[in-house]
Amino acid sequence: MDKRKALIVDDSSLARMMVRKFFSESFKDWDLLEAKDGDDALALVEGQTLHLALIDFNMPGMNGIDLSEKLLEKHPDLSIHLVTANIQERMQLRAESIGIGFIKKPINQEKIVAAMQGLKG
DSSP, X not given: OOOEEEEEEOXXXXXXXXXXXXXXXXXXTEEEEEESSHHHHHHHHTTOOOSEEEEESSOSSSOHHHHHHHHHHHOTTXXXXXXXXXOOHHHHHHHHHTTOEEEESSOOHHHHHHHHTTOOO
């Protein structure tokens, strides 16, 4: 069986490093793909099977919701969570309407575990 794969998308290398640290300590059976923005993420996941995506909302270029919509077109069963410090009601309603969860920054191991609870398969 292939390892499960998580996609981490954040324009902050420090934020990606923190998530990578959590996974390396507690979720060694996962492969991580990292991208700095939406365009990078879309190119990186082409042809990949993904199980979880943790996506920053505020990034240069496309925002996290727009990226999530594009990812769901190709990966309809993907569990996606926006990672953000600012959850405006309008943004939250849009995200919830397409099935995206939220993780409030700062991210930690417990929040990642909670996001994994909803995984399919």
